[in-house]
Structure formats: structure tokens, C-alpha cells
Amino acid sequence: MATAITTSGHAPLAWLPLLSLLLPVPASALEWLVQPSLRLRETYTDNALRTPNAQAQSDFITEIAPAIALIGSGPRLRVHLDYSWHKYLSTQRADTDQHQLRASGDAELVKDWFFVDAAASVSRHSISPFGPQVIDDLPGPDNASTVRTTSVSPYLRHRFRGLATAELRYTRNNVASGGDLLSMHSDEVELLLNGEPRGGGWTWNASHDARRTQDSKLAPLRMERSSVGLRYPFSSKWSGTASGGTEKEGYESITGKAPAGRFWSLGGVWTPSPRTSVAFSTGKRYFGHTYGLNASFLQRHTSWQLSYSENITSMPAQFLRLGNRDAASLLDQLWRGVFPNDLERRLRVDAFLRYANGLGPELGAINYFSHRYFLQKQLSMTMARATAKSTLVFGINAVDRTAQTSSGIDSVLLPGVEFGSEDRTRQIGSNLGWSWQANSRSSLNLNAGYASVRSLSVPRRDNNATLTAGYSRTLQRKVTASIDVRHTRHTSSRGGNYRENSVSATLNMQF
Numbered sequence: 001m002a003t004a005i006t007t008s009g010h011a012p013l014a015w016l017p018l019l020s021l022l023l024p025v026p027a028s029a030l031e032w033l034v035q036p037s038l039r040l041r042e043t044y045t046d047n048a049l050r051t052p053n054a055q056a057q058s059d060f061i062t063e064i065a066p067a068i069a070l071i072g073s074g075p076r077l078r079v080h081l082d083y084s085w086h087k088y089l090s091t092q093r094a095d096t097d098q099h100q101l102r103a104s105g106d107a108e109l110v111k112d113w114f115f116v117d118a119a120a121s122v123s124r125h126s127i128s129p130f131g132p133q134v135i136d137d138l139p140g141p142d143n144a145s146t147v148r149t150t151s152v153s154p155y156l157r158h159r160f161r162g163l164a165t166a167e168l169r170y171t172r173n174n175v176a177s178g179g180d181l182l183s184m185h186s187d188e189v190e191l192l193l194n195g196e197p198r199g200g201g202w203t204w205n206a207s208h209d210a211r212r213t214q215d216s217k218l219a220p221l222r223m224e225r226s227s228v229g230l231r232y233p234f235s236s237k238w239s240g241t242a243s244g245g246t247e248k249e250g251y252e253s254i255t256g257k258a259p260a261g262r263f264w265s266l267g268g269v270w271t272p273s274p275r276t277s278v279a280f281s282t283g284k285r286y287f288g289h290t291y292g293l294n295a296s297f298l299q300r301h302t303s304w305q306l307s308y309s310e311n312i313t314s315m316p317a318q319f320l321r322l323g324n325r326d327a328a329s330l331l332d333q334l335w336r337g338v339f340p341n342d343l344e345r346r347l348r349v350d351a352f353l354r355y356a357n358g359l360g361p362e363l364g365a366i367n368y369f370s371h372r373y374f375l376q377k378q379l380s381m382t383m384a385r386a387t388a389k390s391t392l393v394f395g396i397n398a399v400d401r402t403a404q405t406s407s408g409i410d411s412v413l414l415p416g417v418e419f420g421s422e423d424r425t426r427q428i429g430s431n432l433g434w435s436w437q438a439n440s441r442s443s444l445n446l447n448a449g450y451a452s453v454r455s456l457s458v459p460r461r462d463n464n465a466t467l468t469a470g471y472s473r474t475l476q477r478k479v480t481a482s483i484d485v486r487h488t489r490h491t492s493s494r495g496g497n498y499r500e501n502s503v504s505a506t507l508n509m510q511f
Contacts (some may be wrong), residue, residue, distance in 0.1 A: 032274050033343035036511040039065040039084075048092045050132045051492070052498055062089040068387070069350065071343045076108040082350055097148070098124060117153040122146065125319070127181065129368045129453040130418070130462045132490055132498070138506060143470040145178040145369070149320050167192040175316040181369050183216035184316040201231040213250075215316075217371055217409055221250035231269070239269040241281065251373045258268060259312070259404070261286040275299070280497035287375055287404075302385045303330040310377045312404065318367045330384035331393065352391060352435060364426060366451060371409045374401040389437045396430040418494075423457035445470040445484075462492040478510040 041063040048059035067084035081103040088096045101122040108115050124144050124228040131143040153167035161201070171188040188211040195204040211223045227245030234240060249259035265283025275298040283290050293308040331349045339345040377400045385392040402424045410422070429451035436444045449467045470484035488500040496505045 014454060028073055030077060031343065033069075033071045033347065035069040035347060037069070038509045038511070039063070039067065039506060040509075041065070041504055041506040043068065043502055043504040045500060047498060047500040048090065050488075050498050050500055052496060056498070056500075057092055059090055059092045063087065064089075069347055071346050072105075073342060076111070077105070078107075079103075079105040080346065100124075113156060113158055113423045115155055115157060117151075117155075119149075119151045119320075121149045121319075125177075125367060125369070127369045128422075129366045129427070130421065130455075130460060130492065130494075131496065133237060133366070133451070133464050135466070135488065145181055147175065147177050147182070147319050149176075150174045151320060158225045162196055164193045164195045167194075168293045173316075173320055175319050179370065180216070182316060182319075182371070186211055186213040188212075203229065204231075205229045211403070215371055223250055224248050227263075237270060237272050241265075241267045241269060241272075241279075243283075247286070249373075253404050254406055255287070255404055257286060259286060265290065265292075266383055267292070298333060301334060301387050302383070303334055305330060305382045306380070308377075308379045310375070312373055313376045314373050315367055315370045330382060331386060331391070334384055334386035352393070352433065366429070368422070369410075370422060372407065372422075373404045375404055376401050391433075391435045393433045394431070397427070399425075399427045401425050401427075418460070421455045421458045421460055424455070441474040443472045445472065445482075460492070460494055462490070462494075465489045480508045482506045482508070 032245065043061045043063070043131065044058070044059065046058045047053070047056040049057060051057070062086040065084050068081070069083075070079065070081040072079035081101075083099075083101045086098045086100065086332070088098075090096075099122045101120060103121070104117075104119040106115065106117045123146070125147045126133050127143050127145055134144050150171045152169065153169055153171040155167055157165065157167040159165045167190075169184055169188075169190045169192070171190070172184045176183050188209065190209045191207060193206045197203050206228045207226070209223070209225045213221045213223070215221075225247040226244065227243055229241065229243035231239055231241050244262070244264040246262050247260065253259050263283060263285040265281045267279065267281025267283075270278045273397070274364065276296070277295070278295040279359075281290075281292040290310045291308060292310070293306065295304075295306040297304045328349050331352065332345060335345050339348060343410070378397065379399075380395070380397045382395045383393070407420060407423060429449075431449040432447065434446045438444060445468075447466070449464075449466045451464045452461065453463075466486065466488045468484055468486040470482055472480055472482035474480050482505075484504045484506070486500075486502045486504070487499075488502075491497045
């Protein structure tokens with residue numbers, strides 16, 4: 001079990017960088033959940049280096065992974081940290097180690113006025129969407145590197161009764177990688193106004209956003225965007241929405257269209273019940289017509305989310321997004337009745353998603369290394385079903401990316417990536433994670449993942465599939481043993497196909 005601590009002063013682990021940012025929070029009752037752990041795992045694999053079958057070499061890989069999970073919750077402070085250090089001992093490659101971190105926090109420093117958000121992550125990512133992809137418990141392929149991200153966002157927010165709620169926010173983002181393949185920071189200032197409801201229930205909003213981005217390999221870029229919006233309720237279930245404004249991106253486009261101009265959108269919101277919501281829109285921006293969809297449906301044991309979006313993005317911006325927020329949100333909602341304690345429930349959600357996503361292709365789009373800007377069109381659906389004995393999460397993603405800037409800088413930095421292969425890519429990926437509690441001490445786990453990446457600019461298509469099954473048993477109150485078998489397959493129209501099979505024995509100890 002995790003250790004719960006209630007304190008009326010500052011956090012007991014104030015040495016953590018994330019928490020040090022939040023120390024000025026006034027004293028108030030805070031509840032902390034601290035979960036140190038140690039994982040020992042021995043893996044046998046018949047293709048440790050993920051080479052073609054004729055060159056495959058077997059290996060035993062030993063993993064030693066101390067970790068700490070920390071969750072803090074109070075009226076004016078929330079902190080979530082999940083950190084682990086992994087040491088891999090292998091005979092086929094030199095011994096390696098990796099750090100993994102997901103951390104976030106928010107605090108109200110001056111009541112009703114001054115707030116701060118912060119986030120940080122350390123994780124392994126694929127350099128290219130083509131070729132062997134990252135598998136957590138195998139030595140990293142050449143097509144992988146560590147990505148570190150930090151984000152700090154102080155802001156002022158206040159409600160002016162009868163007029164609007166105003167928010168002035170500053171955000172500093174940093175993205176860096178091993179080998180200096182990526183190094184980017186940005187400074188953003190945003191002013192938001194959300195109007196109070198008027199006669200008939202209609203509301204308005206306005207915003208202005210200015211961002212300066214500095215990529216170590218590119219000239220500084222500046223973005224500006226201003227918009228106004230309206231929402232009018234036609235009935236208790238239907239509302240109409242409209243927005244418009246101007247925007248200007250700073251990149252040099254290769255599409256023949258200047259990345260600037262006016263934009264508009266029209267849409268609607270349907271809320272037939274408190275558990276169902278559908279928002280949709282259509283509009284036009286400088287790169288063409290746009291469409292958007294965001295729908296959610298919650299039942300007693302099952303929840304769904306469906307979304308579609310079109311936007312200009314970059315790979316550093318995608319790395320800054322903490323993964324699997326949709327699945328985590330769905331599980332948190334569904335487990336409220338099963339695990340009423342907020343902190344304990346968060347640990348269970350983290351543990352389930354860590355297992356489900358650590359053994360297969362990414363639940364969302366494969367994010368890779370690039371200094372280019374892309375038009376990204378993404379359709380995603382996430383379903384979660386949770387009961388006292390079983391948990392099921394299924395996700396599917398379709399992502400189309402079209403480059404808006406030249407590939408020249410990427411071809412210099414990433415010579416192993418085929419020139420032009422990332423000008424336009426299309427990905428389809430899915431992931432299914434299932435856990436069944438056979439009894440109070442034993443559980444069965446299944447994970448299946450599939451990801452297909454196709455280049456629409458050069459003739460290339462790569463497919464990755466992983467299937468994992470495992471059995472876990474609690475030996476003592478804080479000691480769990482498990483055994484897992486895995487089959488991984490990679491195929492490519494450019495060759496380099498391989499298969500990998502493994503079996504792992506794991507001992508998890510909590511302190």
C-alpha cells in the first residue's frame with residue numbers, strides 16, 4: 001500500500017524540482033500519497049537487437065528499476081509525479097540506463113488571483129516513424145533517443161462580476177533530446193476573456209495570443225492570433241457557436257500559401273444529458289476548410305470519447321503533450337465508485353496505463369524527431385470499461401501529417417531518414433489493454449497493439465504489432481510477482497523485417 005501523509009505545512013519532499021516551484025502556497029491541509037517501489041525483471045528474448053530473422057541473437061536482459069510515485073492534493077495545490085530509473089544489463093549491448101518521468105502540478109498562490117501550472121517529462125521516443133520502434137524492456141534501437149520536456153505557466157485570473165473572467169497567462173516551454181537532435185524553447189503570452197451570461201443565456205469570449213519560438217537550428221519564429229467567439233443556447237439541449245479572427249504564423253511555407261489571414265468557424269453543441277455531450281464545428285483558415293468534433297458518452301461502467309481536429313503543429317509541440325490523458329480521464333471517472341479515494345485511484349490508473357502502453361505501439365500517433373511544421377488531421381476514439389474485477393481500454397487513432405516547411409534541415413540532422421519520406425505521412429494505430437482480477441491475489445493481463453505508418457510522398461509502409469499476455473500474483477501485501485510473454489513483429493516495404501519473442505519474470509516490491 002502507498003503511504004498517505006497529511007500535513008499542515010509544506011510538502012515533505014520539497015527537494016523535488018517541481019514542488020520547489022510551488023512552495024509559496026499558503027499553509028493548508030494537504031494530503032500526500034508517497035509510493036516508493038523497486039522492480040526486478042529478467043527477460044529472455046530471441047532477438048535482442050531486432051535484426052532480420054537470419055541475424056537474430058538471443059539474450060538475457062536484467063532490469064533493475066527503483067521508482068517513486070507521489071500524489072499531493074489540497075484545496076490550493078495538486079501535484080502528481082511518477083519517476084523511475086531503469087538499469088539494463090545485457091550481453092549483446094553495453095549496459096545502459098534510462099530515466100522516465102511524468103510530473104505535473106498546479107497551485108493557487110494568491111486566492112482568486114495568482115496561479116501557476118507546471119509539467120515535466122523524460123521518455124524515450126523514436127527518431128523516425130519508420131524502422132524499429134521503442135520497446136521499454138529491450139535495449140534502445142538506433143532509431144531512438146531520450147526527450148526531456150518542461151513547461152511552467154504562471155497566470156493571473158479574476159472574475160469581474162457582471163462582466164467577464166479575465167486571464168493573463170505566460171508560458172515557458174522547453175524540449176531537448178539526447179545528441180542535441182532537438183532543442184527548442186518558446187515564450188508565450190495569452191490574454192483570455194470569458195463573458196458573463198447575458199439575457200437569454202448567450203456568452204462571449206475573446207483572446208489574443210503571441211508566441212516566440214527559438215529552435216536551435218532555425219531562425220526565431222513569432223506567432224500571433226486574435227479571436228472573438230459567441231455561444232447562444234437555442235434550448236436546454238442545443239447551443240450554437242461562432243468565432244472569427246486573424247492569425248499569423250512565422251514559418252516559411254512551401255505550400256504556396258502565406259501562413260496568415262482571417263479565419264472563422266460555425267458549430268453547435270448538443271447536450272441531451274449530463275453524461276452525453278457532442279460539439280462540432282466547420283470553418284476556414286489560411287490552409288483551407290477545417291472541421292472539428294469532440295464527443296463524450298458516459299455510462300455506469302463504460303465511457304467513450306471521440307474527437308477530430310485539424311491544426312498546424314510541430315513535433316516539439318506534440319512532445320509537450322502528456323500522453324494518454326483521454327484514457328486516464330475515462331478510467332478516473334469509471335473507477336470513482338470502485339475506488340473512492342482520489343489518490344489511490346490515481347495510482348491505479350497510472351499503473352494500468354503504464355503496463356498497457358509500455359508493451360506495445362503508442363496509443364496515439366507516433367511522434368518522431370523533426371524541425372518542420374505540419375498540418376495535422378487527427379481522428380481518435382477511446383473507450384474504457386471498468387468494473388470491480390475487470391478493466392478494458394481500447395483506443396484507435398488515424399493521423400495524417402502534411403509538411404508545411406522544407407525538409408532540408410531534417411535531412412542534415414537525421415541522415416538515416418530517407419529524404420522526403422516525411423513530407424506526408426499517414427498513421428493508423430490501435431491499442432487494447434485488458435486486466436481481469438481472478439481473485440484477491442491473482443490477475444490476468446492482455447495487451448495488443450498495432451501501428452501502421454505510410455509515406456504518401458515516397459513508396460514506403462512500415463507495420464508494427466505487439467501481443468503480450470501476463471499473469472500476476474500477490475505474494476505478500478507489498479510484493480507481487482508476474483510472468484509475461486510477448487510477440488513483436490515489424491514489416492516494411494523497404495526490408496528489415498523481424499520478429500521477436502520474449503518471456504519475462506518480474507518481482508515488484510513496494511515500501
